[in-house]
Protein backbone atom coordinates (compact mmCIF):
# COMPACT_ATOMS: atom_id res chain seq x y z
CA UNK A 1 0.00 0.00 0.00
CA UNK A 2 0.98 3.52 -0.48
CA UNK A 3 -0.68 6.87 -0.32
CA UNK A 4 -2.21 7.78 -3.66
CA UNK A 5 -3.22 11.10 -5.14
CA UNK A 6 -7.03 11.33 -5.02
CA UNK A 7 -8.80 12.46 -8.17
CA UNK A 8 -10.53 15.81 -8.07
CA UNK A 9 -14.27 15.43 -7.36
CA UNK A 10 -15.01 17.79 -10.31
CA UNK A 11 -13.44 18.84 -13.62
CA UNK A 12 -10.30 21.00 -13.54
CA UNK A 13 -12.22 23.94 -14.99
CA UNK A 14 -15.33 23.43 -12.83
CA UNK A 15 -14.45 26.20 -10.38
CA UNK A 16 -13.89 28.83 -13.07
CA UNK A 17 -13.85 31.79 -12.91
CA UNK A 18 -13.06 31.70 -9.19
CA UNK A 19 -10.28 29.12 -9.37
CA UNK A 20 -8.81 28.70 -12.85
CA UNK A 21 -8.10 25.40 -14.59
CA UNK A 22 -4.37 26.07 -15.00
CA UNK A 23 -4.00 26.58 -11.27
CA UNK A 24 -5.99 23.43 -10.56
CA UNK A 25 -3.77 21.38 -12.88
CA UNK A 26 -0.55 22.69 -11.34
CA UNK A 27 -1.86 22.55 -7.82
CA UNK A 28 -3.36 19.07 -7.95
CA UNK A 29 -1.18 17.27 -10.52
CA UNK A 30 2.18 18.76 -9.54
CA UNK A 31 2.14 20.18 -6.01
CA UNK A 32 -0.18 17.64 -4.40
CA UNK A 33 1.51 14.76 -6.27
CA UNK A 34 4.87 15.88 -4.88
CA UNK A 35 3.55 15.80 -1.31
CA UNK A 36 2.22 12.28 -1.96
CA UNK A 37 5.54 11.10 -3.41
CA UNK A 38 7.57 12.59 -0.59
CA UNK A 39 5.23 11.27 2.10
CA UNK A 40 5.54 7.78 0.63
CA UNK A 41 9.33 8.08 0.49
CA UNK A 42 9.36 8.94 4.21
CA UNK A 43 6.90 6.20 5.19
CA UNK A 44 8.94 3.59 3.30
CA UNK A 45 11.81 4.19 5.73
CA UNK A 46 9.62 3.12 8.66
CA UNK A 47 7.14 0.49 7.55
CA UNK A 48 6.47 -0.31 11.23
CA UNK A 49 4.51 2.93 11.77
CA UNK A 50 1.94 2.23 9.05
CA UNK A 51 0.50 5.00 6.95
CA UNK A 52 -2.42 6.42 8.92
CA UNK A 53 -1.34 10.03 8.48
CA UNK A 54 -4.13 11.50 10.61
CA UNK A 55 -3.17 9.31 13.55
CA UNK A 56 0.55 9.98 13.05
CA UNK A 57 0.15 13.74 12.75
CA UNK A 58 -2.17 13.83 15.76
CA UNK A 59 0.87 12.77 17.80
CA UNK A 60 3.94 14.05 15.98
CA UNK A 61 6.27 13.01 18.80
CA UNK A 62 5.38 9.40 17.96
CA UNK A 63 6.88 9.80 14.47
CA UNK A 64 10.50 8.58 14.19
CA UNK A 65 12.77 11.61 14.40
CA UNK A 66 14.50 11.01 11.07
CA UNK A 67 11.23 11.33 9.12
CA UNK A 68 9.24 13.55 11.50
CA UNK A 69 9.65 16.86 9.66
CA UNK A 70 9.25 15.16 6.26
CA UNK A 71 5.91 13.73 7.38
CA UNK A 72 4.76 17.01 8.95
CA UNK A 73 5.50 18.73 5.63
CA UNK A 74 4.45 16.10 3.12
CA UNK A 75 1.97 13.98 5.08
CA UNK A 76 0.38 17.23 6.20
CA UNK A 77 0.54 18.50 2.63
CA UNK A 78 -1.32 15.44 1.42
CA UNK A 79 -4.03 15.57 4.12
CA UNK A 80 -4.55 19.31 3.73
CA UNK A 81 -4.88 19.17 -0.05
CA UNK A 82 -7.06 16.04 -0.10
CA UNK A 83 -9.42 17.90 2.23
CA UNK A 84 -9.16 21.17 0.29
CA UNK A 85 -10.37 19.65 -3.00
CA UNK A 86 -13.46 18.29 -1.27
CA UNK A 87 -14.19 21.62 0.39
CA UNK A 88 -14.88 23.25 -2.97
CA UNK A 89 -17.68 22.69 -5.48
CA UNK A 90 -19.16 24.43 -8.50
CA UNK A 91 -22.62 23.88 -6.97
CA UNK A 92 -24.31 26.49 -4.82
CA UNK A 93 -24.43 25.27 -1.25
CA UNK A 94 -25.12 26.85 2.15
CA UNK A 95 -24.37 25.92 5.75
CA UNK A 96 -26.95 23.73 7.46
CA UNK A 97 -29.26 25.41 9.98
CA UNK A 98 -27.25 23.81 12.77
CA UNK A 99 -23.88 24.99 11.49
CA UNK A 100 -25.27 28.44 10.67
CA UNK A 101 -26.54 28.71 14.25
CA UNK A 102 -23.14 27.65 15.63
CA UNK A 103 -21.40 30.21 13.43
CA UNK A 104 -23.78 32.94 14.62
CA UNK A 105 -23.34 31.93 18.26
CA UNK A 106 -19.53 31.89 17.97
CA UNK A 107 -18.79 34.85 15.73
CA UNK A 108 -21.97 36.98 15.93
CA UNK A 109 -22.99 36.53 12.30
CA UNK A 110 -21.89 34.83 9.10
CA UNK A 111 -20.35 38.12 7.95
CA UNK A 112 -18.27 38.34 11.12
CA UNK A 113 -17.13 34.75 10.64
CA UNK A 114 -16.15 35.55 7.04
CA UNK A 115 -14.23 38.60 8.24
CA UNK A 116 -12.37 36.56 10.86
CA UNK A 117 -11.52 33.81 8.37
CA UNK A 118 -10.44 36.38 5.80
CA UNK A 119 -8.22 38.10 8.37
CA UNK A 120 -6.61 34.76 9.30
CA UNK A 121 -5.98 33.97 5.62
CA UNK A 122 -4.70 37.46 4.82
CA UNK A 123 -2.36 37.83 7.77
CA UNK A 124 -0.81 34.33 7.62
CA UNK A 125 2.71 35.48 6.74
CA UNK A 126 4.35 33.49 3.97
CA UNK A 127 2.91 30.07 3.20
CA UNK A 128 0.19 28.36 5.14
CA UNK A 129 -3.50 27.74 5.65
CA UNK A 130 -6.52 29.43 7.22
CA UNK A 131 -8.95 27.15 9.04
CA UNK A 132 -12.31 26.83 10.65
CA UNK A 133 -11.87 24.10 13.24
CA UNK A 134 -13.72 22.40 16.05
CA UNK A 135 -11.39 22.83 19.01
CA UNK A 136 -10.81 20.58 22.02
CA UNK A 137 -13.77 22.18 23.81
CA UNK A 138 -16.03 21.29 20.88
CA UNK A 139 -16.31 24.94 19.85
CA UNK A 140 -15.79 26.56 16.47
CA UNK A 141 -12.58 28.54 16.10
CA UNK A 142 -10.83 30.37 13.25
CA UNK A 143 -7.12 29.76 13.15
CA UNK A 144 -4.21 29.48 10.74
CA UNK A 145 -1.13 27.32 10.41
CA UNK A 146 2.25 27.79 8.77
CA UNK A 147 3.55 25.70 5.88
CA UNK A 148 1.69 22.36 5.75
CA UNK A 149 1.09 22.07 9.48
CA UNK A 150 -2.34 20.60 10.17
CA UNK A 151 -4.63 21.65 13.03
CA UNK A 152 -4.90 17.92 13.78
CA UNK A 153 -1.43 18.22 15.38
CA UNK A 154 -2.93 20.76 17.82
CA UNK A 155 -5.84 18.48 18.72
CA UNK A 156 -8.23 20.47 16.52
CA UNK A 157 -10.52 19.09 13.82
CA UNK A 158 -10.47 21.10 10.59
CA UNK A 159 -13.88 21.52 8.92
CA UNK A 160 -12.93 24.28 6.44
CA UNK A 161 -9.49 25.16 5.13
CA UNK A 162 -8.02 27.56 2.62
CA UNK A 163 -4.60 27.11 1.08
CA UNK A 164 -2.85 30.50 1.01
CA UNK A 165 0.44 29.33 -0.45
CA UNK A 166 1.25 31.44 -3.50
CA UNK A 167 1.00 28.28 -5.64
CA UNK A 168 -2.73 28.28 -4.86
CA UNK A 169 -3.46 31.65 -6.40
CA UNK A 170 -0.49 33.29 -8.12
CA UNK A 171 -1.34 32.23 -11.70
CA UNK A 172 -4.67 34.06 -11.64
CA UNK A 173 -4.52 36.50 -8.74
CA UNK A 174 -0.79 37.33 -8.81
CA UNK A 175 0.09 39.01 -5.53
CA UNK A 176 -3.49 39.90 -4.60
CA UNK A 177 -4.26 37.26 -2.00
CA UNK A 178 -7.40 39.07 -0.72
CA UNK A 179 -9.17 38.66 -4.10
CA UNK A 180 -8.45 34.92 -4.03
CA UNK A 181 -9.81 34.64 -0.49
CA UNK A 182 -12.99 36.45 -1.55
CA UNK A 183 -13.37 34.14 -4.57
CA UNK A 184 -13.00 31.07 -2.36
CA UNK A 185 -16.22 31.97 -0.58
CA UNK A 186 -18.06 31.51 -3.91
CA UNK A 187 -16.96 27.87 -4.24
CA UNK A 188 -17.08 26.53 -0.67
CA UNK A 189 -18.78 23.14 -0.44
CA UNK A 190 -20.89 23.76 2.66
CA UNK A 191 -22.34 20.25 2.40
CA UNK A 192 -18.85 18.90 3.08
CA UNK A 193 -18.29 21.41 5.89
CA UNK A 194 -21.62 20.34 7.45
CA UNK A 195 -20.56 16.69 7.25
CA UNK A 196 -17.21 17.41 8.91
CA UNK A 197 -18.87 19.55 11.57
CA UNK A 198 -21.36 16.82 12.41
CA UNK A 199 -18.53 14.30 12.74
CA UNK A 200 -16.25 16.61 14.74
CA UNK A 201 -18.43 18.18 17.40
Ligand SMILES: [Fe+2]
Nearest residue numbers: 031163165168
Ligand atom coordinates in the same frame (compact mmCIF):
# COMPACT_ATOMS: atom_id res chain seq x y z
FE1 LIG B 1 -1.35 23.96 -2.04
